[in-house]
Amino acid sequence: MxxxxxxxxxxxxxxxxxxxxxxxxxxxGAAGIGAELIVTAGIEQAMLRLDxxxxxxxxxxxxxxxxxxxxxxxxKELYPNGMPLGAARHTFVIATLEGDxxxxxxxxxxxxxxAKGYRLVDCGKNCSLxxxxxxxxxxxxxxxxxxxLITSVIPQVRRVRQVLKAEGLTHLKVVAGGAVLKQASAxxxxxxxxxxxxxxxxxxxxxxIGARGGRHEQP
Amino acid sequence: xxxxxxxxxxxxxxxVDRVPVIAQVFGHAARLAGAPLLSYLTRGEDxxxxxxNAWQHYDYDAVFALMDVCVETEAAGSVLTFYDEQYPDVxxxxxxxxxxxxxxxxxxxxxxxxxxxxxxxxxxxxxxVGQQVLVVGCVLGPMTLATQLLxxxxxxxxxxxxxxxxxxxxxxATETAIRFGAxxxxxxxxxxxxxxxxxxxxxIPAQFFRELVAPRLTRLFTALRQAGAICNWLHIAGxxxxxxxxxxxxxxxxxxxxxxxxxxxxxxxxxxxxLNGNLKSLSFVNGAPEEIGEWSRELLALFGKRPGFILSSxxxxxxxxxxxxxxxxxxxxx
Numbered sequence: 001m002x003x004x005x006x007x008x009x010x011x012x013x014x015x016x017x018x019x020x021x022x023x024x025x026x027x028x029g030a031a032g033i034g035a036e037l038i039v040t041a042g043i044e045q046a047m048l049r050l051d052x053x054x055x056x057x058x059x060x061x062x063x064x065x066x067x068x069x070x071x072x073x074x075x076k077e078l079y080p081n082g083m084p085l086g087a088a089r090h091t092f093v094i095a096t097l098e099g100d101x102x103x104x105x106x107x108x109x110x111x112x113x114x115a116k117g118y119r120l121v122d123c124g125k126n127c128s129l130x131x132x133x134x135x136x137x138x139x140x141x142x143x144x145x146x147x148x149l150i151t152s153v154i155p156q157v158r159r160v161r162q163v164l165k166a167e168g169l170t171h172l173k174v175v176a177g178g179a180v181l182k183q184a185s186a187x188x189x190x191x192x193x194x195x196x197x198x199x200x201x202x203x204x205x206x207x208x209i210g211a212r213g214g215r216h217e218q219p
Numbered sequence: 220x221x222x223x224x225x226x227x228x229x230x231x232x233x234x235v236d237r238v239p240v241i242a243q244v245f246g247h248a249a250r251l252a253g254a255p256l257l258s259y260l261t262r263g264e265d266x267x268x269x270x271x272n273a274w275q276h277y278d279y280d281a282v283f284a285l286m287d288v289c290v291e292t293e294a295a296g297s298v299l300t301f302y303d304e305q306y307p308d309v310x311x312x313x314x315x316x317x318x319x320x321x322x323x324x325x326x327x328x329x330x331x332x333x334x335x336x337x338x339x340x341x342x343x344x345x346x347x348v349g350q351q352v353l354v355v356g357c358v359l360g361p362m363t364l365a366t367q368l369l370x371x372x373x374x375x376x377x378x379x380x381x382x383x384x385x386x387x388x389x390x391x392a393t394e395t396a397i398r399f400g401a402x403x404x405x406x407x408x409x410x411x412x413x414x415x416x417x418x419x420x421x422x423i424p425a426q427f428f429r430e431l432v433a434p435r436l437t438r439l440f441t442a443l444r445q446a447g448a449i450c451n452w453l454h455i456a457g458x459x460x461x462x463x464x465x466x467x468x469x470x471x472x473x474x475x476x477x478x479x480x481x482x483x484x485x486x487x488x489x490x491x492x493x494l495n496g497n498l499k500s501l502s503f504v505n506g507a508p509e510e511i512g513e514w515s516r517e518l519l520a521l522f523g524k525r526p527g528f529i530l531s532s533x534x535x536x537x538x539x540x541x542x543x544x545x546x547x548x549x550x551x552x553x
Contacts, residue, residue, distance in 0.1 A: 016379065059458075061422045062375050069376070101308045104371050151504060151537035152305055180537075183478070183501035 006042040013046035016066025018073040035078040047115045051199045068111025093136045094145040095123035097156040102149035112198040129163040143173040148181040221351040222280035232527040239280045240552045241531045246538035248273040263339030281353035284340040292367040294331035317384040328402035338406040345407025356403035360415025361435040364392035393435040401446035410448040419457035440470035463488035477533025495529035503540035508547035515551030
C-alpha cells in the first residue's frame, strides 16, 4: 500500500527530478498525508534505495547531487521555514575547515543526511574550529562533520576534539570525509570515523547516533 | 638508457633497463628548494629551478611544468585568491551563468594570466634537461576546466538541466586545452599531461563520460599529437576501473590510476597501454620510508616483467610530503 502511495515520489527522487518530486509531495499533501510520513515513507525510503545502489565502487557525485537537490526541494515544500527540531532525528554541525574552500563534498553529505531526516547546521567553508565548536554547543548537536579536499587542512582536523573538549563537548562524535581525509585512518586524524562516501558516513551516524532514541522529543 | 629513452620505451611496451619512476612533485619542489610556494606558482623561472633541484635531489625520470588547477580559468577571466604557502582557489568564476559564455574568448597562452610563465618554465626545462628527461606540461581536461569556469556544482547542475549549454561549455574548454597544450609542446614539453579529475566516475557516471567527455578528450589528444606531443598521458583519479577500457580509443598512451584501483584490474583493462601508479598520495606525508619502499616493491612485483609500467603516486605528492618517503619510492626501482 505504502509502496504504491509513495512510489511516484520515490521514483522522482531517484531520477533526481526536483520539479516532479515537489509535485508528488503536493499531491500527497492534498490526499491528507502528513509531512512526517512523507519524510519517513517517501524521502527516507528513496535515500535508502540510493544508498543500496551507491557502493564505494558505484558512487558518483552527480547522481547524489540531483537526488539531494530533489529531496531538498521536497523537504522545503513540506517545511518552508526549515525542518522543526521536533521533526528532525538529530542535529549535526557540518563544515569545511579553515584553509579549505571546497564545499561540494560537504554539500553532498548535507543533502544526504537532510534527506534521511537529520537536521544539519552548515558552518560553511573556511570555518574556524572555534566557530565549529560554538555552533555545536549552541545547537545542541550530537556530531560534528568535517570535510577536506586538501592536505594542509589535516592539522585542523586533528585539533577538532581538543577544541570541542574546551567547550565541554567530549561526548560528540567527530566524523571526517573528503578526497584527502579519506586516505587517512581515524587514529591519524584523531576523529571517531573516516567516511569513504556520504552514505558510508550516514551509516555510521545511523548506527551510533540515529539509533539512540530516534527523533528528538517534541519541545 | 636515459630517462627519456626509458619512458619512451615503456610507452611502446618495449623492454627497459629498469622500471621508470616518476614522482608527481609540484608544490613540494618549492618546499624542497626552500622557495615560497607563491613564487613557484607565479614565476616560470622559479618553477623550473625548483623542478630541476628536485630532479637532481631525487633522480627520477620526469620534470613537470605544472602550477595548479586554476591556470586556465584565471586566464579565461576567473579571479583567484593566492596564498603564501597554499595553492590558489577561485574567488569568482569567469562565468556566472552559461549565457555569458559568448563573452569569453579562448585564452591566448602568450598573454593570458600565468600561461606565459608556465611556457617560460617549459622552455627552461627543455633547454636544461630536455634531451635526457621527460619534460611534462599540463592542461586541464574539458570536464575539469568546465567545472573550473562555472564552479563544480553549477556545472554539474547545468549538465543535468541544460545539456546543450553544457556541451557548449565543454567545447570551449576543449579549445582552450588544445591551444594551451599546443603552446606547451611548442615551448618544449614532450607532452602535456591531461589532468581530468572531474571526469572521475566518483563525480560523473561512466555513461556521461562516454557520451560527453570521451569525444572531447579524443579531439584533444588527436590535436596534441598533431602539435608534436610524443605521446598522450591521461590523469584521472578515483575509481576509474569502469572507464579504463575506453582509454585506447581516446588515444591515451599513459594511463594514470590511483589507490582506488586494483593494479591487476588496471592491467587487465589495459593490456597494451603503459600504466602509472598507484601509491597513495597521503602516505608520502604520514607514512614511513620503509612502508613506501615495501608498497613500491609490491607494485613492482605485481607488474613483474610486464613492460609498460611507471612507478609513481596515484595523484600529486602533497607539498608537505617527507623527502625520505619520495626517496624510498625512487630507490625501489634501483
